[in-house]
Amino acid sequence: MSTSKLFSFTLGTLSAIGGFIDIGDLVADALVGARFGLRLAWVTVLAVVGIMCYAEMSGRIAAVTKRPAFDLARSRLGPRYGLVALVGAFLVTGLLVMAELSGIAFSFQLLTDISYLFWVPVAGLVVALFLWALPFEILERIYGIVGLSMLVFVVAVWQLHPDWGHLWHSATTPSPTPGETWPIYAFLGITLVGAQMTPYEMFFFSSGGVEHGWGPRSFAEMRTNVIVGFPLGGLLAIAIQAVALVVFYPAGIQVEHITQTVLPVVVALGKVGLAFAAVGIFAATFGATMETLFATGYDIAQYFGWSYGKLQPPAQAARFTAVTASLLFVSVALALTTLNPIQVTIVAVVFSAMLLPLAFLPVLLVANDHVVMGQYRNGKLSNAIGVVTLGVSCLISVAAPVLLVYTRGGSG
Amino acid sequence: MTAALWYLVWPPRTQAGYTHQAQQTIGKFRSQVATARLWGRELDRDHTFLATASVGLDEMETDATNTLDQFAAYQPPAGQEPMRTEVTTLGDAVVTDLGELRIAARQGRTATVVRKAKRLGDLLDRIDTTTSDVSS
Amino acid sequence: MSPDHRSTRSLRLDLLDQQVLDGTERPVGRVDEIELEAGQDGTLAVTGFRLGGAALGRRVGGAVGHAMTGTCRRLADDEASPLLPIESLKDWSPRLTLHRALSELPEVAGLERWLGKHVVSRIPGGGDARV
Numbered sequence: 001m002s003t004s005k006l007f008s009f010t011l012g013t014l015s016a017i018g019g020f021i022d023i024g025d026l027v028a029d030a031l032v033g034a035r036f037g038l039r040l041a042w043v044t045v046l047a048v049v050g051i052m053c054y055a056e057m058s059g060r061i062a063a064v065t066k067r068p069a070f071d072l073a074r075s076r077l078g079p080r081y082g083l084v085a086l087v088g089a090f091l092v093t094g095l096l097v098m099a100e101l102s103g104i105a106f107s108f109q110l111l112t113d114i115s116y117l118f119w120v121p122v123a124g125l126v127v128a129l130f131l132w133a134l135p136f137e138i139l140e141r142i143y144g145i146v147g148l149s150m151l152v153f154v155v156a157v158w159q160l161h162p163d164w165g166h167l168w169h170s171a172t173t174p175s176p177t178p179g180e181t182w183p184i185y186a187f188l189g190i191t192l193v194g195a196q197m198t199p200y201e202m203f204f205f206s207s208g209g210v211e212h213g214w215g216p217r218s219f220a221e222m223r224t225n226v227i228v229g230f231p232l233g234g235l236l237a238i239a240i241q242a243v244a245l246v247v248f249y250p251a252g253i254q255v256e257h258i259t260q261t262v263l264p265v266v267v268a269l270g271k272v273g274l275a276f277a278a279v280g281i282f283a284a285t286f287g288a289t290m291e292t293l294f295a296t297g298y299d300i301a302q303y304f305g306w307s308y309g310k311l312q313p314p315a316q317a318a319r320f321t322a323v324t325a326s327l328l329f330v331s332v333a334l335a336l337t338t339l340n341p342i343q344v345t346i347v348a349v350v351f352s353a354m355l356l357p358l359a360f361l362p363v364l365l366v367a368n369d370h371v372v373m374g375q376y377r378n379g380k381l382s383n384a385i386g387v388v389t390l391g392v393s394c395l396i397s398v399a400a401p402v403l404l405v406y407t408r409g410g411s412g
Numbered sequence: 413m414t415a416a417l418w419y420l421v422w423p424p425r426t427q428a429g430y431t432h433q434a435q436q437t438i439g440k441f442r443s444q445v446a447t448a449r450l451w452g453r454e455l456d457r458d459h460t461f462l463a464t465a466s467v468g469l470d471e472m473e474t475d476a477t478n479t480l481d482q483f484a485a486y487q488p489p490a491g492q493e494p495m496r497t498e499v500t501t502l503g504d505a506v507v508t509d510l511g512e513l514r515i516a517a518r519q520g521r522t523a524t525v526v527r528k529a530k531r532l533g534d535l536l537d538r539i540d541t542t543t544s545d546v547s548s
Numbered sequence: 549m550s551p552d553h554r555s556t557r558s559l560r561l562d563l564l565d566q567q568v569l570d571g572t573e574r575p576v577g578r579v580d581e582i583e584l585e586a587g588q589d590g591t592l593a594v595t596g597f598r599l600g601g602a603a604l605g606r607r608v609g610g611a612v613g614h615a616m617t618g619t620c621r622r623l624a625d626d627e628a629s630p631l632l633p634i635e636s637l638k639d640w641s642p643r644l645t646l647h648r649a650l651s652e653l654p655e656v657a658g659l660e661r662w663l664g665k666h667v668v669s670r671i672p673g674g675g676d677a678r679v
Contacts, residue, residue, distance in 0.1 A: 066642070067567070074565050074578065079608050082565070113463035132673060251450070254443040256475065259468040263450060270459035305567050305578030305599070306660065313675020316574070318664035321674075371561075411436070 020051075020233025021150055022288030023103035023258075024096070024195035024349045026281065027342055029237050030261040032188050033244025034253055036177050037170035041238050043189045047196040048234035050389035052226050053382060054360060057367040058202045059222040062209035064376045065366075069206040071302045072366045085358050086303045089296070092352045093200045096292045098331040099348060101127070102341035103285030106258040110278045117336060124332040127289055128325070136211055136310045143287040150280035153239040156268035162246045170245060177249075187403040187410050190396050191346065194353030196237060197393075200295035202363065207298045211309050216376060243268065256342060293331075297324035346409070354400045356393035364390055423486050430489050434499050434546050437483040441506045442539045444472045444479070445532050448510055452529020455522060465525070466517040473510040480507055495546060502542050509535055557640060559594070568599060571638070571649040576657050579644065580604040583631060599656055600629030623659065630655045 032040050058069035065071075070089070074082030104127070105119035130139060176185040205225075214222060243264035244255060255261060258281065265273040301308035301320040308320035315321075335341065364386045367378045378386065424430045451465045451472075480503035488496040509532065516524040557563065563579055570576045581603035583596040602624070605617030620628045632646075632653075639645040650657060668674045 071567065075561075075567070079565060079580075079604060083608060083612070109467055110464055111461065113466045132671075247450075251446040252439070252442050253446050253450070254440065257468070257471045259464065259471060260447060262464075263447070263454075263468070266454050266460045266464070267450070270457070271461060274460055274464060304601070304604075305575055307575040312574075314671075314673075315664045315669040315675040318660050318662075318668045321668050322663050 020196060020201065020230060021147075021236050021284045022096070022195075022198075022292075023099050023106075023285055023341070023345050024198070025233075025237050025240065026103070026258060026261050026284070027255070027345050028188075028191050028195040028349060029240035030244045030248075030255040032192055033241035034248035034255045034260075035180065036185065036188060037245035037249055038167060038238070038241055039170055039173050039175060039177065040185070040189050040192055041171045041241060042174055043192045044196060044234050044237050044241070046392075047193050048230050049385060050392070051197045051201060052230045053385040053389060054202050054363055055205050055230065056223060056226050057378065057382060057386065058206035058363050059209050059214070059226065060219065060376060061363065061366055061373070062206035063214040063216055063218050063222060064373055066210060066215075068203065068210045068298065068302060069363050069366075070203050070299045073299075073362050074303050076362050076366060082303055085362070086299055088355045088358055089199065089203075089299045092348055092355055093198075093292050093296045093299070094327060094331075095344060095348045096198075096200070096352075097289060097296065097327060098334045098339075099341045099345040100285050100289040100292055101331050102335050103258070104282060104289060105335070106341075107278050107282035107285060110259065110262065110281070111275070116341075117338065120335045121332055123289075124328060127286070127293070128328060131290065131293070131324075132314070136208070139290065140208075143283050143290070146279060147283040147287060148280075149276045150236050150284055152265055152269065152273050152276035152280060153236055153243060156265045156273060157239050157242045157246075159268035159273075160243060160246045160264070162242070167242060167245070181407075183403055183407050184410055186399065187407045190353050190400050190403065191349055191410070193356075193393075193396060194349035194351075194400075196234075197356060198352055199356065199359035200292050202359065203298060204291045204295045207294070207309065211311055258342075293324060293328055296327055350400055350404060353393075354397045357390060357397050360386075360390045360393055425489065427489050427492060430486065430492050431495070431546065433483065433486060434495055435543070437479055437499055438502070438539060438543050438546060440479045441476060441503060442536065442543075444476045444510065445506060445535050445539065448472045448513055449529050449532040449536070452513070452526050452532070455529070456526040462517060462520065462522055462525075466514070469510065469514045469517050469525070473507065473514045476503070476506045476510050479503070498542060498545060502539065505535060505538070562640060563594070563597070563644070566644050568644045568646065570646050570653070573645065574650060576646070576650055576653075576660075578604075580629065581607060594634050596631045596633045598629040598631055602628035604629075627655070632656070 029044075061072070062068050070085075073085045077085065101120060101123050102116060104123035105116035108114070108119040108123070109116040176182055209218070209222060212218075240261065244261075247253075247264040247267050248255065248260075253260070262274065262277045262281070265277045269276075297320055298308055300306075300323050301317070304319070306319045307317040309317065364378075364383075366372055367382065367386070370377055424433045448469055451460070451468045454460045455462065455465045480500065483503065484496075484500050486496075509528070513525055513528050516528060559582065564582060566579050568576055568579060577599035579597045580600060581598040582594055583598070584592045585595045587593055601620035602617045605613040605615070605620065607613070608616060617628075636646050636648070637644060638647045646653070650660075654661075
């Protein structure tokens, strides 16, 4: 296998580490682990299967049509529904840019005790410089590799010498922990879905595929990316839940800060573990900032039909560049208003869960379109998983606002 | 929609509601103190940099202050003023202790942080006592 | 769209709202509006199309569309979203492609041109805004 093929797998790892593990996961997984242990781990497993199915579909669409997934929103749904989809995607993904950027700032704060607010503009500047100066492939490679330091959470599970029977029992008991109610269990399950099945992963993956020049011959490469990347993300998510269970549940500790997400690693592995975790969080949130930023820029550019991406000099994709830069600037400004990024994350994640059907439906429709996809259209497996995932996401869409109010955002 | 938003932020008006809020508040204090104690313990084991522990301790102090302020702002239903006093007194102790930890950490006095964190065990016992008082 | 040899095409699925590339395969916009002309025998023929926010705004409608059209009209030097004759299209599949490059179509994609020339190319590393 040539090194270029090896490195092309990093798109998948980047999508997993940056897209799957982002600030939403860092917060939600630790929060859930501390409160419910591994009793919601099954949600993670199902979310991984669902997003793998849709990522594969959008990757396949990109390879066959040479067009990324969001391109189809307007082409298939028309300008009005396409605009609704765009606004929805913008609200959810655009809001996340601010949270992910704050995540980068938090990773700096972890080791320096200088307020994250100081680091936010620094992070914005670093993101801008990297995105401006470095080609896509280099960025992917850096974050694909550096992101692997998030595996420290998996190592931490081992080092804590947990009662494995207890962990297994927790994972196989899909019900609330004593003292908690079913509505809260359901609400946090939905939060987990929102944190783990994020539409921007799909759009980023397919746009990246178009930039990589995928064609029907790239299916194997594309699928390997999916099969390696997303389960890896799922494993990390469950590891974060597990260490939170072992360290926080017995002590009655509720998780509301990134420092608490990292504390179990400190307990297990000391300063070395802490350093790896800080680097991993940096990589994950940096990758996620890049993905959410570009995904939003791509969505807007693709809706209006502008040139976009990194294949040509920025001056030849001027509208896309201007919009993406403005979005980064606005996100920095928003973060500097001291709006709590953790709360923004939770809100964004819940709303993301509510908007999932809007993201999934066009992709499912196009992947089945005989005219567009020809012989490469969905087989039975893709459709089976795709339809079930879509159905579940519709249920979530309806249940989420009800549960949000009823449980007062998980606290009631 | 407005009704839903209103419900989200509605302060407790009934006795049961207020007791529930009190229990939640005490639960938060417990979490904050336990976290601070953990940071102290890890500092003692040389598992963490003082900078990181400082951030953690500062966050817990800020959280405790906010938790206390929020609970104190609620109007207690008739007859529950003693409960309010008990919880707010506890809250004051939590905020004070966590504040001392934060100050020591920022001054770079690791040994002081470790010592004070160990004493948080007493505060946790006090929190447990208050928990059973409120529930009965 | 995969290459195909159909003789009839759908206005909705093959033309309207589809991505348009210029002669150099560069994305310039989407088909935001089509012009139809009624013939002598009562049939309608597609005579041209428009690219641009002003045209899109008219189709989106409502307050949002109105705002879009208004903004684009104000930003445009001449006519916003000018009409391009249907003959400007070289290819229908796999993508809608124009004969001419964007540089030869000064009335199209004004915002791109303006931003490219005055903003992005001025930043070091922005590259050439030569359209």
